[in-house]
Amino acid sequence: MSSALSYGVWAALAATGIFMWWLSYVRPSMLAHPGDVVGRVVSHPVARVVVVLGFLFLGWHTFAR
Numbered sequence: 610m611s612s613a614l615s616y617g618v619w620a621a622l623a624a625t626g627i628f629m630w631w632l633s634y635v636r637p638s639m640l641a642h643p644g645d646v647v648g649r650v651v652s653h654p655v656a657r658v659v660v661v662l663g664f665l666f667l668g669w670h671t672f673a674r
């Protein structure tokens with residue numbers, strides 16, 4: 610039961626991300642492009658460290674099973 614709920618949450622997050630990506634190209638005035646957002650975030654040194662730590666966390670919890 611809990612794994613089905615977890616997969617459902619991940620599917621909803623993925624669908625939301627894909628929808629936001631699509632919307633950023635269809636209506637650029639509503640939403641910034643993903644590359645612009647990432648570029649803006651990693652331009653700050655502390656935010657860059659937080660992004661790297663986030664990727665490490667996700668990688669560990671995704672692939673270390």
